[in-house]
Amino acid sequence: MYEDPQLVKLFTTYTRDAEAIGRHLGRSYAEHTRDAPLLVATGADFALYPGGGRPPVVEGYRLSPKGFKELTGVSHLGPAVASLVHLRTRLGDDVWRPDAERLLAEVSRSRTANSAELWRDLIQVEAFRGREHEIADMIDYTCVATARYLEKALADEEYLTAETLRDDYLDGGPVPINHMMVATFFLAGMDISFRIGRWLRSQNLDWSRTMVLIAGRQGRTTAGVTWNTSSVATMVLGTSGHQLPLERMYIAPHAPVFATPRDGDLSEVAALEHELRAIWCSTRATVELGELMFAGYPRYSPEGVRFPDVSDPAVTEVSEMPVVHSPEDMHSLVTRLRVVLEDPRQLLSGAVVDLAVAALAEADWDPAKVIVPGLTGVRYPSS
Known part of the structure; x- marks a missing residue:
């Protein structure tokens, strides 16, 4: 393929080249914001770079906290059993039987281990x-x-059919397993939001100056790459009391990430600060060209999440998360469970995080005052 060297040189004068005009713009923007705080979220941790050369601080939020894996293991029982049904009825794969036997054994052992004293x-x-x-x-x-x-x-x-799965297990019994899944998702989201909210508030951030970058993969490969599908974005916005302007938060799925620090070693986190700041600043600098170049034309304005209402029985399809009218609105809550499975943009953990953050904020960040749908006021009978 022929490329004219002179015209290619013109191309690289603005972009790609290390000394391109676009790179100069990004570096200059970074220099002017070097004292501004940068908050970075990976798939497991938050890192705050305070600015001015000060060292970062890190707080884990997903895999390292206490109780997350234990609670999530219970949350996953619904999809696990449904997967066995799918293996047998749709795919005709006999692997469902040894998988069912293994799951049964683990459920029995988990029941023996579980107790109020354990928790x-x-x-x-x-x-x-x-x-x-x-x-x-x-x-x-x-x-x-x-x-x-x-x-x-x-x-x-x-x-083992789809009908018995729904009638006898997910929607049946004294308390439907669907309600348990709502409760466990909510509990996990409440715990994460409580801890991260307290940590962020302790940093005394000026949200009008704070730069937020959600970096790398969040959950499954296709998920969490937009403001309204990222539970991390929801959590940060809610924790800030919605003081963080939405336009100051960027989701960068291809940005480099650091591994969860061990033994207090923050060297890898610190080493990435320059590159992560450059990503935020180069993005922001390009955004600001819009007003410079096209003043007088309609501007882009980010908007919050819009929730459809599924309380009308005539509504059989949604393209976004539905609004939830109260903690007892199980139709909407279970619909959210379906949406996070079927919409590849959604994080599975994001089904109710926005509700948990909002409930915590309303309760002045006291989790004991929060109504947990599917748990508060519900009696789960013993065997």
Whole structure:
């Protein structure tokens, strides 16, 4: 393929080349904002670069916190059982049987390990304080219901169908498993939002100056790359009291990320500051060319998330997360569970994070005052 060297040189004068005009613009912008705080979120941690050459501080929010994996393991029972149904009825794969046997064994062991004392004395999630008995009862009930369903399916594989999955397991019983999934997703989101909210508030950030970058992969490969599909973006906006201008938060799925620091070693985090600031600043500098070049034409204005209303039975399809009218609005809440599965843009963890953040803010950041849908006021009967 022929390329004219002179015209290619013109191309690289503005872009690509290390000394291109666009690179100069980005570097100059970074120099003018070197004292501004930069908040970076990866798939597992937050890092705050205070600016002015001061060292970063890091707070984990996803995989490292106490209780996350234990609670999420229970949350995943619904999709796990549904996957067995899918393997047998849609794909005709006999692997469903050994998988069901393995899941049954793990459910039995988990039920034995679960107790209010485990959650109160060993796992000790601060945001769950006072709810340990409720959580233990919910997990016990879920393990019993799951075991019963799996035992029936293993005894008679014809029982393992989409109809029995919904009627006898997900929507059936004294408390539907769907309600448990809402509760566990909400609890996880409340815990993360409580901890990160407290940490961010302790930093005394000036949100009008703060630069926010959500870097790298968030959850599944296709998810969380827009403002209204990123639970991390929702959490930051809610924690700031919506003082952070939406236009100061960028989602950069291809940006480099640091590994979760170990033993207090922040060298890798610190080493990335220059590159991460350059990404934010070069993006912002280009955005500001719009007003310079096209004043008088309609400007772009970011808008918040719009939620469709599914309370009308005539509504059978949605393209965004539905609005939830109250903690008892299980139709909308379970619809959100369906949306995060079917919409590849959504983070599975994002089903109710916005609701958890809003509820915490309304309760003055006291998790004990928050109504947890699917848990508060719900009696999960024992076996």
